[in-house]
Amino acid sequence: MQPSKNYVIKKTFSFKIILFTSLSILTVLSFYNNAFAFDVKQAPAVKPEIAQIQPKAVAVNINATPLSMTLKKPTVQQGQYFEVDIIGAEKNPLVWFNSESFLAFQVGDKAYKALIPVENLTKPGNYVILARTGGWEEKIPVKVLDNRKPIQYIYLDPDKSSLEATNKEINEISSALRLKTEEKYAQGKFSYPSTAVKSSPFGVKRSYNKGPIDSYHKGLDFAGKMGSPVFAPADGKVALTGLEKDGFQVHGNTILIDHGHALSSIYLHLSKIDVKKGDMVTKGQKIGEVGHTGISTGPHLHWGTYLYGTSVDPELFVK
Numbered sequence: 001m002q003p004s005k006n007y008v009i010k011k012t013f014s015f016k017i018i019l020f021t022s023l024s025i026l027t028v029l030s031f032y033n034n035a036f037a038f039d040v041k042q043a044p045a046v047k048p049e050i051a052q053i054q055p056k057a058v059a060v061n062i063n064a065t066p067l068s069m070t071l072k073k074p075t076v077q078q079g080q081y082f083e084v085d086i087i088g089a090e091k092n093p094l095v096w097f098n099s100e101s102f103l104a105f106q107v108g109d110k111a112y113k114a115l116i117p118v119e120n121l122t123k124p125g126n127y128v129i130l131a132r133t134g135g136w137e138e139k140i141p142v143k144v145l146d147n148r149k150p151i152q153y154i155y156l157d158p159d160k161s162s163l164e165a166t167n168k169e170i171n172e173i174s175s176a177l178r179l180k181t182e183e184k185y186a187q188g189k190f191s192y193p194s195t196a197v198k199s200s201p202f203g204v205k206r207s208y209n210k211g212p213i214d215s216y217h218k219g220l221d222f223a224g225k226m227g228s229p230v231f232a233p234a235d236g237k238v239a240l241t242g243l244e245k246d247g248f249q250v251h252g253n254t255i256l257i258d259h260g261h262a263l264s265s266i267y268l269h270l271s272k273i274d275v276k277k278g279d280m281v282t283k284g285q286k287i288g289e290v291g292h293t294g295i296s297t298g299p300h301l302h303w304g305t306y307l308y309g310t311s312v313d314p315e316l317f318v319k
């Protein structure tokens with residue numbers, strides 16, 4: 001029996017379907033296999049790249065955060081400081097005030113701070129604080145007020161008043177005051193370095209032995225008794241000790257503490273020094289004793305605080 005033409009067609013058709021289906025399955029399997037191979041073999045090479053790209057995209061968004069400067073107070077008195085905060089900076093910005101520049105210190109992620117000193121003899125009036133980093137700069141108008149400190153007439157023993165500071169004490173103190181330590185040792189408010197009563201405030205204009213009023217009191221005095229304890233008012237590192245017998249003939253026996261971020265404190269006229277250069281001191285630690293060394297009218301502690309080497313009122317750090 002001859003197969004009918006219909007049967008041949010059907011059979012051919014069935015064969016074509018089987019062939020097509022087989023090829024399709026092979027194609028799908030092949031594709032799946034490739035896809036599988038791609039996932040398994042290529043994935044480790046590709047996925048880390050993707051993982052690396054994503055944080056970069058996030059970093060770009062952070063970079064887009066605008067830089068900005070804020071001042072805690074736009075008006076301060078002579079002998080005080082401007083507290084400047086800058087956020088969004090990639091590196092330490094420079095801050096200008098009254099033709100001087102000051103390096104701001106990092107206090108957080110892209111956050112910087114600078115305490116800009118206003119010298120006690122700065123002419124009262126309007127000024128500008130300018131901050132700059134990279135291509136960015138910002139200016140804020142500020143005002144300096146007269147602190148109206150009284151004038152003090154001081155009479156010194158002729159033997160002592162004839163003494164002049166030696167190059168040794170001038171050079172050693174001025175270089176220690178220029179330290180700009182990135183590490184901030186002092187945290188929070190200061191305590192007083194003496195429990196004695198205060199005898200002379202910071203900033204009082206001075207005339208020595210009826211001379212001209214061309215200086216001022218660069219610290220806060222305590223009428224401590226001879227040998228009474230002197231304490232570190234905050235954590236820090238001893239940057240200098242000097243002895244009257246080694247040339248500190250005006251300052252007397254001296255300790256200078258670096259508190260970090262361009263803030264330092266000085267202790268003069270001591271009778272005894274308990275620390276040495278390089279020592280780390282902690283708030284409340286006894287560092288020496290009150291004395292009458294150097295140019296001094298009697299036993300007392302002279303306590304000075306400095307920002308970037310400029311004398312500012314110690315009371316600002318205690319309050």
Ligand SMILES: [Zn+2]
Nearest residue numbers: 219220221302
């Ligand atoms: Zn003093």
